[in-house]
Amino acid sequence: MDLSLTDDQVAILDAIDTLTRPYAGASLHEAGFALPDAQLDRDLAEGGFLDIGFDPDLGAVSAALVVERLARLPQTVEAAASALIRPLLGGDLPRPLCLVEEGRTTRPIRFLREGATVLLVGPSGVSTFTATAAQVRPEPEALYGYPMATLLTVPAERTLHAIPASEVLIRWRIALAAEAAGLLAAALDITVAHVTDRQQFGRPLATFQALRHRLAQAQVRANGVRWLALKAAATLDPGDAALAALHAQESARATVYDFHQFFGAMGVTLEHPLHLWTYRLKALVGDLRGRGGQGLAAAEALWG
């Protein structure tokens, strides 16, 4: 076992940090509910950062590392599906790649817009289509911190992919966990900064033990989600993937409330960016039928 980053991985993450530095420091005043950034998306795509999963020498672990790192940004980029699932499908599909589970096609979908590739996965197989304007209803009032839209119809004519749905679900779960790991880390970071700065009763909030312990538990969870995501990316095992996604969804539930608690009223303003991470975490909690869905998948894989 060797749990250090390889030299390649260090170089990739350094390059991402360099590329994203101007974005990380952007003014977030009145950032709105979501914060998409077309320029950042282009920069990342052109830099090849979303194609790392296509390189067999780098593989899914490196792709997961990229996803985790990008999820820490206040801006949102469709990276998780592109980096981790697109390699299964071949490289010529237009981004963003939007994941939809059969039977849940009426739910709001992250990054869906005209021209996006929609990936439909379920018992009847794996298929894709390019969304038209008529198929898409944008949801600008959605609270989730991602650009979202609802799919009005699913076209009968779709490209079928000769890969098992189970392979897509494994990678979807890994993508979810890797993205959650980055979101958790960023939300934790900003909350730590806030409570260190914010004074109540004549001392920083961070000096109150109950809060310290709850943030420490959030650290334990964020760390666990990250490791489970990376391990699952390494093994591509269905049990590992389901455990990683389960732990991610459970940890999102367990920590988001606390982060907002510690931010107090500031956490519900659009002038502070907390929601850009916490509401994205909320959006991930319902994926693939929520914790129940991941739990059953894990049980099937582990003890089925």
Next chain:
Amino acid sequence: MDLSLTDDQVAILDAIDTLTRPYAGASLHEAGFALPDAQLDRDLAEGGFLDIGFDPDLGAVSAALVVERLARLPQTVEAAASALIRPLLGGDLPRPLCLVEEGRTTRPIRFLREGATVLLVGPSGVSTFTATAAQVRPEPEALYGYPMATLLTVPAERTLHAIPASEVLIRWRIALAAEAAGLLAAALDITVAHVTDRQQFGRPLATFQALRHRLAQAQVRANGVRWLALKAAATLDPGDAALAALHAQESARATVYDFHQFFGAMGVTLEHPLHLWTYRLKALVGDLRGRGGQGLAAAEALWG
């Protein structure tokens, strides 16, 4: 609505307090895993305290109040089933009354011994029998804080009772919740006393905020379990009963760990009585298929 005790209820609880005062103050040094007390049992039975549920003027709420109060004692008495379920069956069945769910007859059973009445409830109906020595294997090493035994065989010849199983299950859940309410209150009381007394880092443990907040949450839970149990006893509604039992089992899980945490090593000695309440709570957590069983019953009753 009138949530005060009636004069009768006040009088009954006062009489119980008077009767049990010598027992409440008993030395608990090396009390062992469980602490049954035949004399206390006789005193309570002869005083009629376990027959209150037979009196239509007093009814199930008063019986639940008795169960809750007795559960606070370090000694254990089979009160819950006798006080709340026996009235359904008629009064001539020998105590203790031991509850067994069909399909789960091999699980250890509280208070089971030769001569006890075993009540079997399930889809095939409600029946009772008097246990013989040959049917019973005592479990002196069971950790649960109750005298327990395993039923080796279920006799074919049993007394059938012409009451619906659902009626028994409603009262079983209320009995469970009422007993849990008393156990939670007593475990909370003794933990509060301990942390107030115990010094660490030069001050009482009770002055550490993280611990204070966790004990405060335990208070909220104990209070909620008590009210849900009493309300369910008043309505005898299947939904109310299932919610009360669910909240009791969930709250037992949520608090028992903390109580032991705050007692530290003292909580695992037999010289301190904490386990007499916490391990009884553990025993209740698995009843009627645990939280899943109560949750499904509640969902059926509320939204079925």
Next chain:
Amino acid sequence: MDFDWTDQETAFRDRLRALLADTLPDDWERFSQHGPASPALTRYAESFCGTLAEQGLLIPHWPVELGGQGLDPWHQTILAEEMWIAGEPRGGQYMNVNWIGPTLIRYGSPDQQARYLPPIAEGKALWCQGFSEPGSGSDLASLRTRAERDGDQYRVTGQKIWTSYAGLADTCFLVCRTSDDRKRGISILLVPMDTPGITVRQIPSLIGEGDIHEVFFDDVIVPVTARLGDEGQAWEIIGYSLTNERLGIPRYALARAALDRAVSILKAQDEFDGEAVKIEAAHCAALTEAARMASYAIVDRRAKGEAIGAESSSARFATVMAERRVCEFIVEYLPEALADAHPYLKMHHQRGIVAGIAAGAAEIQLNIIATDVLKLPREPR
């Protein structure tokens, strides 16, 4: 013990429900997604509260001599539950009738009562409460907005934040510092919001347009006659107000209603079929009902004229637990609710997520329970 409603209470609840059904517009559920403090809801509330006042349902719990009917705390609770379940069509006026009015009745001068009570009773007033400041949230006694006495007037300078309704309110219930004594140096001024020197800035918010503001006081001149009670009496007056709002909003009731709505939607979609969703819904219901009963235990004592103490913090924390779990249930099982699919559930989420921070943070409730219910020795300061 008796857990039943009286016939009179049931009839009162039925009457409220009928009135809501008759009065609220057809698109009310979508409309009520705007926060209770939004301009849209504030305008609607004036018409709605007028209707309530006509029907004797705006201040039924006030004393008869002040236009009320002297109804007991159970009726007050039923009123609060039904209004909150309905999305609080009274808007910000719920504060007026629940605690600002009663506080003025107790502490107001005859002039203040004559000026402020009638508009409240008619459903025409809108107040905002100037409590929180940028450096002082849970710790009210640390507030710094100053009112300097200058003859028969005060000169007020400072800043309030998170102020709901400030953009449209006519009067501010302003807590400010008149001396350096931490608690006894605080006084209350009743300040018309059109007084020169007051500036209001809306803060864009996740939970709805117009919901929260900053309010700046820049040499605002307020006559001494606008002071409520004595100088330095604010701590006592606020304590009294809190006894009138001890239980806060009956959030458990909306949480349960939202849960029931979510379940009915899931059933209609054939998605209330697995064990996981049913068990999670049951946990939510257990928490809402535990919070309800803990709250009713306090109402019962108020109805009997008994003193209410720290136990109300236990009921409040129970309510926060319930709100949290219902919000999480909907996010997990009906994520489209937070987009545009189910306005009633979105409304619930928007109001529910602040349960733990509004009107006394959940952690403050835990402190109170630890110290005053469990009688644990205090933390060192």
Next chain:
Amino acid sequence: MDFDWTDQETAFRDRLRALLADTLPDDWERFSQHGPASPALTRYAESFCGTLAEQGLLIPHWPVELGGQGLDPWHQTILAEEMWIAGEPRGGQYMNVNWIGPTLIRYGSPDQQARYLPPIAEGKALWCQGFSEPGSGSDLASLRTRAERDGDQYRVTGQKIWTSYAGLADTCFLVCRTSDDRKRGISILLVPMDTPGITVRQIPSLIGEGDIHEVFFDDVIVPVTARLGDEGQAWEIIGYSLTNERLGIPRYALARAALDRAVSILKAQDEFDGEAVKIEAAHCAALTEAARMASYAIVDRRAKGEAIGAESSSARFATVMAERRVCEFIVEYLPEALADAHPYLKMHHQRGIVAGIAAGAAEIQLNIIATDVLKLPREPR
């Protein structure tokens, strides 16, 4: 990043499993319900550790020059996991090889090393650790057992509590006070347990016979040569010991093994069929694997010779979370395990329930994470 075991590591684990299967008696699972500190297990451990020593598996991670094979932290972890999963047949000797021996190697005098290391290496020693006192648990620096210097000896008076193995141990690793300086006034004495003036009282316990004791020191005379390191050096020495035990017992491994066992029993009983039980089991597995990976991240750094800091507290707390949930799973779904039906699961429960209080309470780990990982400003004292 590479998450695979090497062939050598896999072979090492297989060899351990084969040895355990060959060596442990048939009734081992029932037998191992007695705590690792029970007389029965302590006696058995002497024979078992003798076998391990013969096979070169007792101290394989010690330096070659001291009889070990210099195996790296990954092998040490595999050894610890397999032994703990098996119910720790080394009994109390696991302490000897994991930290008492290595501490003596670093700080012991030549005489001390010559006296104490060979019996440890042969599997014949049993130590107890004199740390906790009635008034001093998590706060070690508050200990009060005094060692008064008197020429070339110390006179020790005081009381230790919760002392595992004390009833049968031959030597005590005693932490005591040699001056009033809170941390620099603490020293370590290596005290034969048959020294006059030592009295041991067994404390009856939920978790097994003989598991915990009080130890009274009444004018116990200990030669100065029995002091480990310098006077006042205990704080430093204990700090070093902790780096050798930073991760503590690999409880996640037994928790996962117990979970798998419980699931297999439930399946055999046709009770692993509903969603609820499966989802709860999956939550348990997620926590055990999260704890495992957090622990491996630390092992990886140790294997690379990097300094290990507060991150190990994060792994330890993750382990406590996992232990707790697995214990709760078994109590809820297989309650008979805590009676007499499934000795392996009862053994797990008995050892698991102290995860949060043994060897640094869970709350202490959270303090460390808050201060040293998250870098939050400290609490006021």
